[in-house]
Amino acid sequence: MDKEKFEILDDLDLFLKILPHKITKNIENAFEDLIEIVLDLGRPPVIIYSDRKKTLENEIVSELDISFVLEKLGNVGDDNRAGIEKTLHRISLIKNRVDKTIGLTCRVGRAVFGSIKIIEDFIGNGKSILIMGKPGIGKTTMLREIARLLADKENKRVVVIDTSNEIAGDGDIPHPAIGSARRMQVKNTNMQHDVMIEAVENHMPQVIVIDEISTEKESMAARTIAERGVQLVATAHGNTLDNIIINPTLSDLVGGVKSVTLGDIEARRRKTQKTVLEREFEPTFDILVEIINRNEVAVHFDVGLAVDKKLRGIATDVEIRKIDGDKLSKSKNSKVDDQIFEEKTENIIEEKEKLTENKSVKKINVFPYGLQKAKLKKLSKSYFSNVKIISNPETAKIILTTKANYSKEPKPKIIEMAEKIGIPIHLIKKGSSDQIARFLEKITYEKASNENPNKNKLDMDNTEALNEVKLGINKIKNGENEFELSPQDSNVRRMQHFFATNEGISTKSIGENSKRRIILKKRMQ
Template sequence: MQKHEKITDDLDLLLDILPQQISAVLRELDDSDNLLEVVMDLGRLPKARFVNREVVLSEQEITYDDIKAVTRSISEFDADNRAGIERTLHRISAIRNRRQEVIGLTCRIGRAVYGTSDIIQDLIESGASILILGRPGVGKTTILRETARILAEKSRVIIVDTSNEIGGDGDVPHPAIGSARRMQVAKPSLQHEVMIEAVENHNPEVIVIDEIGRELEAMAARTIAERGVQLIGTAHGNTLENLLLNPTLSDLVGGIESVTLSDEEARRRGTQKTVLERRAPATFDMLVEIQDRNRVAVQNDVSAAVDALLRGYPLPPEIRYRDEQNRIHTQKPVVPKISTAAQAVSRAGKRETMPFSRSTGNQRSEVGILAGATPPLALAEMETQPLKPINIFPFGVARNRLTQAAKLLNVPARIVRELKEADALLTLRRYYRERQQPIVEAEQRKMPIFVLRSNTSQQLEQFLVDVFNLASVEEISGQDRTVVDQTQAAIEAVLNGERWIDLAPASSTIRRLQHEMARQADLVSHSYGKEPNRHVRIFRE
């Protein structure tokens, strides 16, 4: 186990270039381990930002002289308005006015921390290309720097250092990168060219790059990976989903494209004819999301994770964390059995409920059920029997929309505020990926966890349709078949240009079916009027 030894790169060198009243307060605070950055804006009070707090450093506002005194003591600002102090990892970023005068400075504290990458060291040494994500300031560059040092002990490593954050300012790189070689970038817009130059000219086995943020850089990364070079990099974005929705960078994880399926394939999958699919193999083999300094989430197969995300059933990541004794723990993901909501909530009550008999309708739902064990309550009933109430604990889901959806479908869904009162937990996939406390507690209680793709009324209504096992077209026959045909004709009329169609008054059972048919056609439907004349209107969004 590596010992964690924090090295602040000559903090005194940074303090010496700051105004005296500011540096004096920082020395008195004596909290350099948690200091992130010092902010100086013209006409405002200077502030220090720590990990968990923000401190005003002086009651005197920053003047032009204060800013000029700092800028005279550092290197020249590059095209990206960043500068530094020779052979340190500190970064000074400028804010300019319209006359290109510097009127604000952000002084980021640079640190080399030995041992930070031990939490993913086995992944680094596996030879796989790894993409690191995380919010600003969480420690992506620190891990990247340590990764370069470790790999350079056994492999030929080239660092493409666009802003001198990895190897520090000046021509001689900081010793924290070990024997890795560093290529600087004259302009941020040329980063992709330097990436390709590194491969063509210097025969690296590993390339390390910070902040992949442009389409050309994403294309260069794919070229490097296809040449068999291990690539370790960071990108803008906190999660895999953020990256996938970013059209500039989605190619890093394979990209997405809209695909039109044949009628037969759409029926087989139980989806609409137009779906999203991964366009190409992912550039990176693995993805590491840094949640905080001592906790990461790992997707060991990026391509599989993207495929699952596009199908609405995100794969839970592997969680790794470091405890107070510096021991590393790994929580292996439990690959959930995905089924429809009605199947999950009916497992425990087979003696009391009718068997689940729907076939192709089962797969069309975009609601994933993650249930590690048998749910505690039998809830699903066929439409011909009274529906039993379900106590639902929504976590990260709009309660008002869920209430409206329950009212619209006329189902006895009860919204509870305590997890202990719930029969099931309803959440969004990004909350499930983050493994927050209610998710973990629900799993410990062996409670069904329903995961929605998005927080929309359509998703919530589809969830209720599945969880209450509402009637499908295949279950309607006889006299009600005429109503089904009329509904289908109304849907086709709206699809062909009609603004809306009002259907004939119908029972709550038929109205539920009509709402479901409209959803399948990507149309909107609402119920209007009072019983027994309550009817459904179908229209476009």
């Protein structure tokens, strides 16, 4: 990051005053790169910079050195952290079994005004934002600047929940780094979730800023706050969205994950096992920012959609942002991290691609009589169907109804009208999801075959691909557990999937590129 473009406030002179002289004399002039100093009893001090670390081999940390630092600190909290009055610096303690301090981590705290230019354009849109990144990468610095920007530039009522006094510094008066935002301190770290709720109930904030959501209670409190219409800006440890999804404590922040058992129709449509992982509810946070380094972030603008895609093994769309001085560049990046999730949905991707290719294909107007339109629309969308649900029966190409509705006496007027003007009537046994799904499969593939006879080139009477499918189906029905078909292109495989599943056979695609092929398996009962 171009340091001349940003105003950095670090109060480094106050930080150096609490350290023994034998350590400060060895600190290099590159103060802007200083991250922390580690003091462990009986070991050499370690000075850590942003790009390197320096061990003072000729010095050994003594009890006197540790006592020298402790005497200059404020109160030590139950989280074994302390601060320096009116600064953002943090001193963390390591204690032995008898509560004696034997180690210190002295972290430099900085207020970097202008540090959120890389994400400033969407900070004020009212959406909740979760910031992730490895320790020391700048999450809290970014959080501090967001609080200031929302309070001063956006004129919003901002309350900072400062559990360890790390965001707004030690002491009763908040550090200027958070601007006019208000700060609520937390008496005990175990009470952070209570203070979060208290802030909303007592102080009417428009924005709540929280550092390090790390427990289930805090996660639940964050959900409660979001449901009350308050914008949340928070940080959590972890490098990527994947880390949150597989973390049982924090997964609620992005919607949670649950195991569901699919029905036969849905499992067949997905070409997958019947037990899969799905998102449980709406995410607490709308946007997720992954800090890659101080000059680069990855942004998920729709957390719910990103989680859904990851659970299905579909590539997620991430916006990569890089900043170089005042120049901000943005680029789209898609990636699949399916080493974490078992479910593969190559066939769903193929169907989506097919739908994109066939956007010019005319929709089939279907009028549902005596059926739930909402259910029909949902299933039609799930099956990537070219069916359009309409409300005017006179413009319908097909009337869809149940046998019971069709057989009513006297005959319904809509049925009479359809028969009179020659609109085809399709009957299903009942209005269940299973029956509607069969109708959608039938009409979608029939229309695809009629409108694209030269595209698929699959004659279902005499092609080798079909004969091979029939052979495999017979072998499965005669007792074999599985049968592997020859490699085919995606159009032929799609028709093979459809033909086999209609015969009650489970299918799965394996291989890559020109070696992509289907395995037929006996369906589990």
